[in-house]
Amino acid sequence: MTLEVLYFAWLRERVGQPRETVTTDAATVRDLIAELRAQSEGHAAAFADMASLRCAVDQQLADLESPIGSAREIAFFPPMTGG
Amino acid sequence: MTLEVLYFAWLRERVGQPRETVTTDAATVRDLIAELRAQSEGHAAAFADMASLRCAVDQQLADLESPIGSAREIAFFPPMTGG
Amino acid sequence: MTARVQTAPFDLAAEMAGFGLRAGALVTFTGVVRDDTGLMAALEIEHYPGMTERALQDYGMQAAARFDLTDWRIIHRHGRIPVGDPIMMVATAARHRHAAFQGADYLMDWLKSRAPFWKREIATDGTATWVTAKSSDEDALNRW
Amino acid sequence: MTARVQTAPFDLAAEMAGFGLRAGALVTFTGVVRDDTGLMAALEIEHYPGMTERALQDYGMQAAARFDLTDWRIIHRHGRIPVGDPIMMVATAARHRHAAFQGADYLMDWLKSRAPFWKREIATDGTATWVTAKSSDEDALNRW
Numbered sequence: 388m389t390l391e392v393l394y395f396a397w398l399r400e401r402v403g404q405p406r407e408t409v410t411t412d413a414a415t416v417r418d419l420i421a422e423l424r425a426q427s428e429g430h431a432a433a434f435a436d437m438a439s440l441r442c443a444v445d446q447q448l449a450d451l452e453s454p455i456g457s458a459r460e461i462a463f464f465p466p467m468t469g470g
Numbered sequence: 471m472t473l474e475v476l477y478f479a480w481l482r483e484r485v486g487q488p489r490e491t492v493t494t495d496a497a498t499v500r501d502l503i504a505e506l507r508a509q510s511e512g513h514a515a516a517f518a519d520m521a522s523l524r525c526a527v528d529q530q531l532a533d534l535e536s537p538i539g540s541a542r543e544i545a546f547f548p549p550m551t552g553g
Numbered sequence: 554m555t556a557r558v559q560t561a562p563f564d565l566a567a568e569m570a571g572f573g574l575r576a577g578a579l580v581t582f583t584g585v586v587r588d589d590t591g592l593m594a595a596l597e598i599e600h601y602p603g604m605t606e607r608a609l610q611d612y613g614m615q616a617a618a619r620f621d622l623t624d625w626r627i628i629h630r631h632g633r634i635p636v637g638d639p640i641m642m643v644a645t646a647a648r649h650r651h652a653a654f655q656g657a658d659y660l661m662d663w664l665k666s667r668a669p670f671w672k673r674e675i676a677t678d679g680t681a682t683w684v685t686a687k688s689s690d691e692d693a694l695n696r697w
Numbered sequence: 698m699t700a701r702v703q704t705a706p707f708d709l710a711a712e713m714a715g716f717g718l719r720a721g722a723l724v725t726f727t728g729v730v731r732d733d734t735g736l737m738a739a740l741e742i743e744h745y746p747g748m749t750e751r752a753l754q755d756y757g758m759q760a761a762a763r764f765d766l767t768d769w770r771i772i773h774r775h776g777r778i779p780v781g782d783p784i785m786m787v788a789t790a791a792r793h794r795h796a797a798f799q800g801a802d803y804l805m806d807w808l809k810s811r812a813p814f815w816k817r818e819i820a821t822d823g824t825a826t827w828v829t830a831k832s833s834d835e836d837a838l839n840r841w
Contacts, residue, residue: 396743396815397827446748448811462745462813466830469773469814470650470728470785470805479599479671480683529604531667545601545669549686552629552670553584553641553661553794566710574781577731580724580801582794587721589792637718648733650726651837654802657724661794693795 388412390455392423394433395464398440401433416442417451419461439465471495473538475506477516478547481523484516499525500534502544522548554617554625556609558600560632565642573624573646578653581644582661588636594677596640596684598631601669605629612663620656622647627660629670659697665690698761698769700753702744704776709786717768717790722797725788726805732780738821740784740828742775745813749773756807764800766791771804773814803841809834 393406413419424434434440437451443462444453455461472493477485496502507517517523525532526545538544565583573579586596609627617625624646634640641664645656664670672684709727717723730740753771761769768790778784785808789800808814816828 393745395745395813396817399743443745443748443813446745446751448752462748464745464813465815465827467810467813468816468828468830469812470809470834476601478601478669479673482599526601526604526669529601529607531608545604547601547669548671548683550666550669551672551684551686552668553665564710565713566708569709573729575731577729579727579729582798583723584794585717585721585723587719587792648731650728650805654726654798654805658798661798 388455390419390458391460392419393460393462395462397465398433398463401429403427403429411455413455415451415455416444416449416453416461419455420451420463433463441466471538473502473541474543475502476543476545478545480548481516481546484512486510486512494538496538498534498538499527499532499536499544502538503534503546516546524549554613556606556613556627556629558602558605558609558629558631560630562630562638563628563642565639568626568628568642569644572626572644576623576646576653577648578650579644579646580650580653580657581642582657583642584640586634586636586638586640592676592678593636593674595633595635595675597633597673597675597681598640599671599673600629600631604669605631608668609664612660612668615663616645616656616660620645620647620652620659622652622656625656625660627664629664629668631670633675662690662693662697666694698757700750700757700771700773702746702749702753702773702775704774706774706782707772707786709783712770712772712786713788716770716788720767720790720797721792722794723788723790724794724797724801725786726801727786728784730778730780730782730784736820736822737780737818739777739779739819741777741817741819741825742784743815743817744773744775748813749775752812753808756804756812759807760789760800760804764789764791764796764803766796766800769800769804771808773808773812775814777819806834806837806841810838 626644629641643660647653770788773785787804791797
């Protein structure tokens with residue numbers, strides 16, 4: 388399965404790129420993170436603090452246990468600071 | 471003691487005039503009302519429903535037991551409907 | 554930090570120009586003459602000249618002290634106000650949003666029940682009916 | 698009933714023209730870039746194109762259903778926004794004031810913590826610091 392993975396704010400800075408295409412068999416967001424984390428030091432740094440991690444699956448807020456299913460786009464970012 | 475007595479909204483309509491000058495020795499607002507009520511049928515009608523009566527002494531909201539003291543202006547009106 | 558009573562319409566835009574410049578959060582409330590029945594032509598608002606201005610100023614200052622407002626404005630019209638026209642507005646400025654919201658909400662509750670205005674509904678057939686105060690407005694005031 | 702995401706400044710006045718025409722109560726909230734320290738030049742706001750528009754639309758529709766809003770508007774800027782400039786606004790229209798206030802307050806709580814925006818403070822010396830989410834914003838959301 389091929390996914391677009393997006394990063395925002397300081398996760399984007401740590402990973403070093405705003406998006407990447409990954410091929411994965413991960414069942415849940417948490418499984419995907421385990422795979423991404425192994426990709427580079429930057430990825431490891433981005434996912435170091437899981438308490439400050441938020442994600443969206445196909446542009447809907449999700450949690451780490453959310454199934455990836457047939458999703459096309461998974462985004463990772465810190466807690467939002469809008470308004 | 472001479473006072474200006476003001477009426478607003480339907481109290482004004484019932485009394486039939488927006489203001490009058492009264493000479494009184496009333497100690498409290500309640501005493502003054504007792505005197506005013508005796509002046510005319512209109513006055514009696516205006517003061518018929520004491521639960522719907524509000525007053526101000528020298529332009530400050532007051533209650534029926536408020537002393538008149540050296541006040542110059544007493545106003546009577548229904549519950550306010552601003553905003 | 555101003556309160557105004559006037560017959561003329563006001564313009565929210567003009568009123569907000571330069572309002573609360575250094576604040577982070579601005580809230581406005583505007584009350585508009587509503588016609589729920591299709592039978593209403595206008596409101597006619599009577600007030601107590603002298604006392605009104607003083608009361609609005611007092612309530613504004615109380616709200617500013619209580620919610621740490623950096624600016625506030627109250628405008629309330631009287632006289633005849635046609636359906637669809639603005640009746641009154643409050644604006645509050647504060648560093649943070651909750652203070653600005655609460656300040657405006659508080660001011661509205663005070664204005665509804667403690668500012669010397671009396672509304673009369675004027676129907677399209679010319680009949681006039683005094684608006685009765687709502688007990689819910691009194692309850693709202695008791696929240697604070 | 699519109700949500701917009703844009704880099705351009707907006708004008709509260711222009712946005713409110715014709716807004717909520719038949720409603721009795723209009724509330725606006727405007728957030729402005731604040732400089733508490735005298736050392737801040739601007740905010741820089743990143744967002745998630747695609748998701749942002751959808752999220753704002755969702756929150757607006759949720760607020761409308763919950764508080765019986767007759768109209769609502771959300772505008773949120775992204776990009777570089779200098780001190781003193783408006784960042785975002787919400788406007789709500791309802792028959793009664795409490796619904797309009799609550800709708801706006803609710804929308805703000807959602808936007809603060811659940812809309813995909815990330816703020817960075819840009820100091821006058823050029824240094825940039827990501828703004829940290831406040832637990833008080835999360836608490837505010839849990840009120841609803």
